[in-house]
Amino acid sequence: MAGDAVGDLVTIDAVRQAAHRIRGRVKVTPVVASASLSAMVGDRLEFKAEMFQQTGSFKVRGMLHKLLRLTPQQRARGVVTVSAGNAAAALAWAARQAGTSATVVMPATAVPAKIEATRAYGGEVILADGDLFATYEAVRDERGLTPVHPFDDPDVIAGQGSLALELLAERPELDIVLVPVGGGGLISGIAVVLKTLLPDVQVVGVEPATADVVSRSLASGTVERLPSARSVADGLAAPVCGVHTLAHIQRYVDRVVRVGEESIVEATRLILSRTKLVAEPAAAVGLAALLEGTVRPYPGGLTLAVLSGGNLDVSTVLSGR
Amino acid sequence: MAGDAVGDLVTIDAVRQAAHRIRGRVKVTPVVASASLSAMVGDRLEFKAEMFQQTGSFKVRGMLHKLLRLTPQQRARGVVTVSAGNAAAALAWAARQAGTSATVVMPATAVPAKIEATRAYGGEVILADGDLFATYEAVRDERGLTPVHPFDDPDVIAGQGSLALELLAERPELDIVLVPVGGGGLISGIAVVLKTLLPDVQVVGVEPATADVVSRSLASGTVERLPSARSVADGLAAPVCGVHTLAHIQRYVDRVVRVGEESIVEATRLILSRTKLVAEPAAAVGLAALLEGTVRPYPGGLTLAVLSGGNLDVSTVLSGR
Numbered sequence: 348m349a350g351d352a353v354g355d356l357v358t359i360d361a362v363r364q365a366a367h368r369i370r371g372r373v374k375v376t377p378v379v380a381s382a383s384l385s386a387m388v389g390d391r392l393e394f395k396a397e398m399f400q401q402t403g404s405f406k407v408r409g410m411l412h413k414l415l416r417l418t419p420q421q422r423a424r425g426v427v428t429v430s431a432g433n434a435a436a437a438l439a440w441a442a443r444q445a446g447t448s449a450t451v452v453m454p455a456t457a458v459p460a461k462i463e464a465t466r467a468y469g470g471e472v473i474l475a476d477g478d479l480f481a482t483y484e485a486v487r488d489e490r491g492l493t494p495v496h497p498f499d500d501p502d503v504i505a506g507q508g509s510l511a512l513e514l515l516a517e518r519p520e521l522d523i524v525l526v527p528v529g530g531g532g533l534i535s536g537i538a539v540v541l542k543t544l545l546p547d548v549q550v551v552g553v554e555p556a557t558a559d560v561v562s563r564s565l566a567s568g569t570v571e572r573l574p575s576a577r578s579v580a581d582g583l584a585a586p587v588c589g590v591h592t593l594a595h596i597q598r599y600v601d602r603v604v605r606v607g608e609e610s611i612v613e614a615t616r617l618i619l620s621r622t623k624l625v626a627e628p629a630a631a632v633g634l635a636a637l638l639e640g641t642v643r644p645y646p647g648g649l650t651l652a653v654l655s656g657g658n659l660d661v662s663t664v665l666s667g668r
Numbered sequence: 669m670a671g672d673a674v675g676d677l678v679t680i681d682a683v684r685q686a687a688h689r690i691r692g693r694v695k696v697t698p699v700v701a702s703a704s705l706s707a708m709v710g711d712r713l714e715f716k717a718e719m720f721q722q723t724g725s726f727k728v729r730g731m732l733h734k735l736l737r738l739t740p741q742q743r744a745r746g747v748v749t750v751s752a753g754n755a756a757a758a759l760a761w762a763a764r765q766a767g768t769s770a771t772v773v774m775p776a777t778a779v780p781a782k783i784e785a786t787r788a789y790g791g792e793v794i795l796a797d798g799d800l801f802a803t804y805e806a807v808r809d810e811r812g813l814t815p816v817h818p819f820d821d822p823d824v825i826a827g828q829g830s831l832a833l834e835l836l837a838e839r840p841e842l843d844i845v846l847v848p849v850g851g852g853g854l855i856s857g858i859a860v861v862l863k864t865l866l867p868d869v870q871v872v873g874v875e876p877a878t879a880d881v882v883s884r885s886l887a888s889g890t891v892e893r894l895p896s897a898r899s900v901a902d903g904l905a906a907p908v909c910g911v912h913t914l915a916h917i918q919r920y921v922d923r924v925v926r927v928g929e930e931s932i933v934e935a936t937r938l939i940l941s942r943t944k945l946v947a948e949p950a951a952a953v954g955l956a957a958l959l960e961g962t963v964r965p966y967p968g969g970l971t972l973a974v975l976s977g978g979n980l981d982v983s984t985v986l987s988g989r
Contacts, residue, residue: 398944460941579986616982620781623719623946623978628986657944661937663984665900665949 356595357501359543362508362536365412369506372444373408376400376510378517378651383621388637390644394618395514398625398657402468404582405510405533405655406437406497412506413495414438414445422447427492429483431457432582433656434497439470450492452483458660498532499589508536514651515540521548522648525633527655528552528561528603529583531592537653538599551642552596552603553632555580559605561596564588580611582629582656604642610635618654625661630654677916678822680864683829683857686733690827693765694729697721697831699838699972704942709958711965715939716835719946719978723789725903726831726854726976727758727818733827734816735759735766743768748813750804752778753903754977755818760791771813773804779981819853820910829857835972836861842869843969846954848976849873849882849924850904852913858974859920872963873917873924874953876901880926882917885909901932903950903977925963931956939975946982951975 376399385392397405414426425448428438435451442449451465455474465472475482487494496503510533514521524541526534531552538550554561555578563571570593576586596603614631617638618624633652636642644650697720706713718726735747746769749759756772763770770791774783778795786793796803808815817824831854835842845862847855852873859871875882876899884892891914897907917924935952938959939945954973957963965971 403944612986616985619946619980619982619985623724625940625944625946659940659985661940661985663987664937664940664980664982665933666984666987 356598357504357508357536357539359540361501361505362512362540365502365505366509366512368415369408369411369509372411373509374400375513378514379622379624381622384617384634388644388650390646391649392637392644393518393649393651394622394624395510395651395653396624397510397653397655398630402433402436402440402464403656403658404433404437405507406433407441408509409503409506409532409536410434410437410441410495411444413500413502414441414447416502417445417447417493421493424491424493425450426495427452427483427487428495428497429479430497432461433658435461435465435470436468438495439465439468443469450486450490452479452486454479460660461658498530499591501591503532504535504591504595506536507533508540510653511537511540515544518649518651520649521545521651522645523549523551523642523650525551525553525636525642525650525652527580527583527629527632527653528554529629530585530587530589531561531596532589533653533655534600535592535595538595542599549601550599551636552600553606553636554603555583555611555632556605556607558584560585560588561593562603562605564593565596565603578611579608580628580632582627583632604636606632606635606639606641610639614638624654625657625659626654627656627659630656677919678825678829678857678860680861682822682826683833683861686823686826687830687833689736690729690732690830693732694830695721696834699835700943700945702943705938705955709965709971711967712970713958713965714839714970714972715943715945716831716972716974717945718831718974718976719951723754723757723761723785724977724979725754725758726828727754728762729830730824730827730853730857731755731758731762731816732765734821734823735762735768737823738766738768738814742814745812745814746771747816748773748804748808749816749818750800751818753782754979756782756786756791757789759816760786760789764790771807771811773800773807775800781981782979819851820912822912824853825856825912825916827857828854829861831974832858832861836865839970839972841970842866842972843966844870844872844963844971846872846874846957846963846971846973848901848904848950848953848974849875850950851906851908851910852882852917853910854974854976855921856913856916859916863920870922871920872957873921874927874957875924876904876932876953877926877928879905881906881909882914883924883926885914886917886924899932900929901949901953903948904953925957927953927956927960927962931960935959945975946978946980947975948977948980951977
């Protein structure tokens with residue numbers, strides 16, 4: 348699953364083709380306004396609500412696109428990935444849609460609900476205790492499976508970009524777009540679209556300060572690897588940046604900012620209590636950056652935060668009563 | 669705040685007038701489907717999403733209607749109620765809409781978020797340590813305030829009924845409607861509408877087994893009072909049934925069932941994780957009854973559960989990490 352050499356960047360045409368291919372299978376998710384959160388951050392704030400996407404996160408956009416591009420031979424053999432999170436369920440769902448089968452190597456410590464969800468969508472889950480990557484390589488080679496990288500793949504990036512096409516259709520007056528950043532797949536696709544069609548829009552990535560591999564990679568100019576990456580926003584705790592994603596971010600993204608853990612928790616709770624939408628912590632980092640003041644809305648402008656998913660661990664809700 | 673003698677029951681015309689009076693101020697909330705919860709309970713299940721209502725609960729429907737019916741003299745002096753929950757914020761919001769002022773006597777032990785919300789909507793909160801009712805009576809008499817009962821009032825019942833008019837417009841093919849029951853105001857208004865216009869619809873009330881004052885009142889045929897009423901569904905823990913509401917429930921409601929605390933917690937979590945909507949425990953009792961099997965969907969039919977509010981205590985979310 349090591350990144351290929353970077354070829355050309357994904358184009359707006361590639362994103363349009365991806366959007367066409369996945370249309371009717373993934374959902375067009377709504378844009379939701381919040382008067383109280385707008386008042387809190389100082390100006391108009393709206394959200395792209397990807398918690399209503401299939402499997403509860405944006406990940407299916409890129410995964411389905413990738414699988415629809417497989418050869419018949421690849422499709423017959425199946426695909427494999429490593430994931431503890433939303434990519435696992437998304438790949439399983441997409442495999443069923445694309446007429447192939449998905450194997451997902453997950454850590455034995457993964458949240459039980461995520462393991463169950465992956466199985467419920469028809470994925471074969473292999474739980475690994477030790478070296479996930481060794482298990483993954485062994486399964487891949489034994490079964491002749493096609494590897495699917497959760498973010499560092501031009502077809503995946505093009506699929507994620509479909510979200511920005513929807514956004515532009517609904518909110519052409521956008522000023523700032525805040526995008527959660529883990530490995531950088533989502534923001535890569537979004538930035539290609541926005542900076543090509545509306546170059547004045549500010550595309551801002553937000554990553555946890557405790558899992559800031561993209562900020563570090565931008566600073567050094569090369570793909571960095573963190574010894575470990577942990578965050579309450581578990582969906583963003585990628586220890587490594589992608590080769591493809593770094594190239595797109597360097598070219599198209601205005602800036603990437605870091606947010607603290609406490610702000611992420613506060614932002615997650617605020618989204619739940621004020622919008623009545625279930626967002627996972629990874630989805631709340633855009634609001635967290637606004638709360639910290641690292642990003643400021645334009646006076647009179649429209650800031651849009653992408654709520655990338657809603658697979659919140661709800662086991663703590665109503666505990667302690 | 670003792671109930672008046674019961675006069676005539678609220679009519680469908682009274683509900684229509686109420687809906688007309690409050691139109692444009694309260695929201696028309698969406699009906700939301702859930703494929704996975706439908707599969708779980710055995711047939712088509714949809715939700716009326718009142719968490720998106722003003723102040724996060726249906727309560728504003730009845731409260732606003734009540735306040736719009738005040739005399740100019742009453743409006744000039746203001747209104748008062750006792751509440752620890754959604755009625756407090758709803759009355760404060762409605763008072764501002766109706767051009768009057770609201771005083772709410774709340775227990776000092778109320779959830780801080782509920783106290784803050786009531787103040788944020790412009791309500792004056794008086795925190796009482798001891799006898800809430802004594803404080804309430806003193807404030808009412810000193811200031812000449814008009815008392816507003818949170819549920820046992822024909823104008824409030826008529827306002828709550830507006831929800832059912834929306835429902836019929838959107839889902840005329842309804843078979844079963846599940847309505848959370850605390851003091852009975854919401855189900856009274858809904859049942860008048862549904863049983864008048866679509867007598868074959870089953871209107872089923874659901875209350876916590878640990879706060880089952882309406883079930884007991886139906887059994888005895890008179891308004892009962894519980895020595896105490898506690899439930900994880902705090903919004904339904906009314907210790908007393910209303911005089912007006914009991915009369916409406918006796919006349920119009922098919923049956924009222926009880927659900928256990930564990931089922932309420934499970935249902936709340938399922939709604940969050942499957943629909944990505946924030947429902948409070950009180951709102952989840954309909955699904956809880958389906959999970960327990962006390963209510964069974966008709967084969968091929970449409971069951972609709974009213975999600976009465978979304979003011980969940982989110983302070984426990986992401987704790988324990």
